[in-house]
Amino acid sequence: MxxxxxxxxxxxxxxxxxxxxxxxxxxxxxxxxxxxxxxxxxxxxxxxxxxxxxxxxxxxxxxxxxxxxxxxxxxxxxDAYRVNRYVRGQGEDGGALTALGDFERFPRWMWRNEDVQDFVAWLRDHNRRRPGQMVGFYGLDLYSLHRSLAAVIGYLESVDPEAADRARRRYACFEEFGDNPQAYGYATEYGRWEPCEDQAVAQLLELRRREAELARGGILAEDEHFYAEQNARLAANAETYYRSMFRGRDQSWNIRDSHMAETLAALLRHGEGQGRPQxxxxxxxxxxxxxxxxxxxxxxxxxxxxxxxxxxxxxxxxxxxxxxxxxxxxxxxxxxxxxxxxxxxxxxxxxxxxxxxxxxxxxxxxxxxxxxxxxxxxxxxxxxxxxxxxxxxxxxxxxxxxxxxxxxxxxxxxxxxxxxxxAALVPLDRTPGEQPAREVPDTFPTGE
CATH class of the missing domain: 3.40.1660.10 (EreA-like (biosynthetic domain))
Structure with missing residues (x-):
């Protein structure tokens, strides 16, 4: 009762x-x-x-x-991995404000705000004080399709130019649509463009096969390979996500949250693979x-x-x-x-x-x-x-x-x-308007 x-x-x-x-x-x-x-x-x-x-x-x-x-x-x-590098004492950012600089797309205030800035500064200080208990900062979402494609190619250019060329040829499938993955999703779902799914999956599998070899380069190289592999995973899942947006909210929502869960599991495996319980x-x-x-x-x-x-x-x-x-x-x-x-x-x-x-x-x-x-x-x-x-x-x-x-x-x-x-969150950007976002989520109108 x-x-x-x-x-x-x-x-x-x-x-x-x-x-x-x-x-x-x-x-x-x-x-x-x-x-x-x-x-x-x-x-x-x-x-x-x-x-x-x-x-x-x-x-x-x-x-x-x-x-x-x-x-x-x-x-x-x-975007979050730039913060991760900063809190770990890597990269070139001189402060928490600049480390949050890659959060450019709408809604910027969600991560570019005073409370997150304060926490990122605290986390950097914590890692300085306790280098043996380093804490990372990672993103779980999958909207960054084109930035992730570029990140995979950029990483491979630094370690294996031939592999970078292969990635460039595979990812060329997306070039027709520039930075508008919604247009890609529409074109593929309605038969106007052949899906790039096979190419995205092939690139992810190649990075996975190379993982053991590249990991021998040391902890930093291992972290950077992990960063690239996650970008490749994101590209493969985002490709599926943007096609699914035209089939209904429920399916695309499930792809998104499943990707977050996959990324969380990958973080767990990566940290434990370095010998530290996560x-x-x-x-x-x-x-x-x-x-x-x-x-x-x-x-x-x-x-x-x-x-x-x-x-x-x-x-x-x-x-x-x-x-x-x-x-x-x-x-x-x-x-x-x-x-x-x-x-x-x-x-x-x-x-x-x-x-x-x-x-x-x-x-x-x-x-x-x-x-x-x-x-x-x-x-x-x-x-x-x-x-x-x-x-x-x-x-x-x-x-x-x-x-x-x-x-x-x-x-x-x-x-x-x-x-x-x-009270309302205080954004770091006080200028009117927001950056245009081509990579639009399916959560309109509530935008969770």
Whole structure:
């Protein structure tokens, strides 16, 4: 029998752990993560300051106190790898701001913001202080098709010019479409161009065959080969992704999240191959990190999620943290490629998860976390309830349709952080407009 909301509110008020900004805020949460090798920390929007700030706070403690070795984020592989080189003391960037310079496509503010800049600077300092406990920074996403093609060729030119020529000939299949992979997807799906799938897969297989030989060049060469191989993997999966966009959102979404899971597994193998046990923090939207089996994404639309795939593969080693807010401000756009601006977030719909947690906070601390593995909390949040998801676009005029999904929160996450009234993320780029993005995701209008 479903509990009435007033009973649920009282149960959750008794179970809520206040978040006051104290250094001890996450003591209990770290204890609950136990020996997890994957801690997935989500966000209810891509433009909320508190989500980024608190995710960074929790991640710093996981690195310092639990020995986590990598941060993997919902970002393109080549863009994030420039940051990885910087935090490891490699490359030519003189600071965190310049290291974030490859995040050029819409939405730039998602990674080029003050909170990420502060975290990247902290991570660089951590690696300087503890060179024996180096922590990497990696991207999991697959939108960077053409940059990844160029990165594969560039790497091979430095180690094997003949192999670079072979890669150039294979990837020439994509040249007709310049930097517009959507046009490629349209042309191939409707029979106007022969798919480049075989060429992309052949290049990936060649890099895999060369891995053992090139790895003998030392740790740096091994890392650079891994970087190139992941770009080749991305190219092969992105080729499939852009063709699938014209078959419907569900299929392309599943290709994207499956690619993220493949990349996470590759990071694990690569680190362990260097003789170091791996523990990885993942940053992405709640829609990717929450278990899709516990939402209508899975049970009605047939969509997978990264969180689901990680749980299925490493069930005893995965801990998922979601984040929510009731109202406040968010950095978002009115439409794809439109300028970012601070928007007012409407209060959570009556009866939604956000509305419930707002009422929980009214009885004490408005910011708190909940342990969803606690039996009483799990029982209170086990039923189906509307939950809000804001991506890079916020459409308050169609908020119920554009941003709310039915979920069972206690099965979707292992813990929830709630910040009742939140502030907008501060972008590093204050200029009007955004860089045009030819490599457009399929997540319009919400843009998760």
């Amino acid at each position: 479903t509990q009435p909301d007033d009973t649920i509110t009282r149960v959750l008020q008794a179970a809520a752990h206040p978040l006051s900004g104290a250094s001890s805020d996450y003591d209990g949460l770290l204890e609950r993560t136990g020996d997890a090798r994957f801690v997935l920390i989500g966000e209810a929007s891509h433009g909320t300051h508190e989500f980024y700030r608190e995710r960074a706070r929790l991640t710093r403690r996981l690195i310092d106190e639990r020995g986590f070795t990598a941060v993997a984020v919902e970002a393109d592989w080549p 523990k990885i923090v993942v940053w992405a939207h709640n829609s990717h990190l929450g278990d899709a089996r516990a939402s209508e994404m899975g049970w009605r639309r047939g969509e997978l999620s990264l969180g689901q795939l990680v749980r299925e593969r490493w069930p005893e080693d995965t801990f998922i943290v979601g984040q929510t807010t009731h109202a406040g401000r968010v950095t978002a756009s009115d439409g794809w490629d439109a300028p970012a601006r601070a928007r007012t977030v409407r209060p959570g719909l009556e009866g939604s998860l956000e509305d419930l947690l707002h009422r929980v906070g009214a009885g004490g601390s408005q910011n708190f976390w909940l342990d969803l593995r606690d039996q009483a909390v799990a029982a209170s949040l086990g039923a189906e309830r509307l939950q809000r998801f804001i991506g890079v676009i916020y459409a308050p005029q169609t908020e119920r349709y554009s941003h709310y999904v039915h979920t069972c929160p206690a099965r979707m996450y292992d813990a929830l952080l709630h910040f009742d009234h939140t």
